[in-house]
Amino acid sequence: MNIKNLVLSSILTGWLAFASGGISGGGGGGGVATPGVLSLRLSSESVPAGGIIQVKLLLTEPTPVATGKMDFAYDSAVFSDVMGINLIAPGGDVSGTAIVSDGRLSLHFTSPKGTFGSIAGYPIMTMAMKLRPGLLPGTRTTVTMDTNTSVFSALLGVPLAYAIKPGVITISNTVAAIYNVLPGGGKIKAGQPFTIVGANFNAGSKLFVESLARIRIQAWDANSMTVIPDADMLLDGTRLRITNPDKSLIEYYSYLRASSSGKSFNATMGKVVPLFSTKGYTDASFNTPDPVQNPNLVSGLGIENASGVDASVTLTMTNSFGADLGSIQVVVPAYMKFTRTVLDLFGIDPTMVSTVRAQSTSPIRFMGVALDSVANDVFPISVSGVVTP
Numbered sequence: 331m332n333i334k335n336l337v338l339s340s341i342l343t344g345w346l347a348f349a350s351g352g353i354s355g356g357g358g359g360g361g362v363a364t365p366g367v368l369s370l371r372l373s374s375e376s377v378p379a380g381g382i383i384q385v386k387l388l389l390t391e392p393t394p395v396a397t398g399k400m401d402f403a404y405d406s407a408v409f410s411d412v413m414g415i416n417l418i419a420p421g422g423d424v425s426g427t428a429i430v431s432d433g434r435l436s437l438h439f440t441s442p443k444g445t446f447g448s449i450a451g452y453p454i455m456t457m458a459m460k461l462r463p464g465l466l467p468g469t470r471t472t473v474t475m476d477t478n479t480s481v482f483s484a485l486l487g488v489p490l491a492y493a494i495k496p497g498v499i500t501i502s503n504t505v506a507a508i509y510n511v512l513p514g515g516g517k518i519k520a521g522q523p524f525t526i527v528g529a530n531f532n533a534g535s536k537l538f539v540e541s542l543a544r545i546r547i548q549a550w551d552a553n554s555m556t557v558i559p560d561a562d563m564l565l566d567g568t569r570l571r572i573t574n575p576d577k578s579l580i581e582y583y584s585y586l587r588a589s590s591s592g593k594s595f596n597a598t599m600g601k602v603v604p605l606f607s608t609k610g611y612t613d614a615s616f617n618t619p620d621p622v623q624n625p626n627l628v629s630g631l632g633i634e635n636a637s638g639v640d641a642s643v644t645l646t647m648t649n650s651f652g653a654d655l656g657s658i659q660v661v662v663p664a665y666m667k668f669t670r671t672v673l674d675l676f677g678i679d680p681t682m683v684s685t686v687r688a689q690s691t692s693p694i695r696f697m698g699v700a701l702d703s704v705a706n707d708v709f710p711i712s713v714s715g716v717v718t719p
């Protein structure tokens with residue numbers, strides 16, 4: 331394992347610029363935590379060819395993290411796509427932005443309260459990755475983190491040394507697997523069905539849904555289960571476990587794999603994967619970066635609707651002097667997401683720090699986005715507002 335220690339420095343607009351530092355020491359083995367080191371590991375999984383595997387990034391011991399960048403590499407001859415990415419923190423205290431290219435996944439994240447990584451026994455991140463059909467049983471591959479470019483920081487920018495252990499993905503066409511949960515995120519009422527999609531379920535499969543005392547399986551076949559919860563629940567981050575007669579165990583962490591509503595005119599922004607906090611807002615805002623100090627940054631935003639009804643959202647922008655720069659109304663359909671540049675929405679780029687505000691008829695997940703048009707990188711901007719229960 332490699333241990334890397336890099337320093338994060340903040341520039342005036344609050345953006346995090348990442349500068350590499352030096353090697354900080356030797357690493358532990360076998361997933362054993364090294365004192366003073368963020369000890370990470372990627373899960374080992376088995377999945378049928380052509381299926382979807384959820385790769386999990388776990389901490390050996392809870393360690394609060396505030397900001398960072400993670401770069402992953404995978405074999406594009408084995409994986410055809412990254413279907414979804416999820417970040418997990420208490421109370422939704424994390425958001426991020428990612429760009430996926432051929433064999434690479436790069437993301438930045440921010441946890442304003444520094445609680446990312448503080449939940450014992452839970453992954454901090456999951457990646458749903460699609461495998462190509464026709465792979466031979468027994469094929470093995472890995473997903474790795476690039477320790478030359480990945481960085482982690484605690485609150486106040488204190489750098490965190492880390493160690494990372496890769497996991498192994500194995501092709502097995504007989505193993506049971508969970509591919510997705512529908513809707514996957516948002517609030518579910520007692521008695522409201524949700525569906526688990528996968529492969530090789532059988533009559534002896536037993537389902538455990540964390541936080542629920544009882545569940546009822548309304549219908550099932552080899553590729554799906556329809557589940558009726560006995561109590562209200564938040565699906566996001568819920569751990570699902572299926573045990574089988576052969577004693578195999580499937581573990582999956584639910585999240586909303588929302589489809590995109592339309593596309594930005596900015597080609598790079600159109601590739602951005604927004605990683606939303608699970609906090610819901612009916613009124614929230616963020617400030618755009620200063621275009622004078624950061625001329626390469628393109629401002630944008632993301633909205634996700636984690637409810638079963640369409641959300642009508644009014645977006646407004648005002649400059650630092652309070653002058654109105656425009657207003658537009660958008661409808662975000664149920665269980666869909668929306669990512670656009672400020673130019674897409676308002677027809678102008680702000681010439682000074684400006685405030686973008688979203689007011690919605692129902693709770694939405696909302697975030698700012700800043701795209702570095704020169705470095706082809708993207709950063710999340712946290713929002714302020716009153717969280718709607």
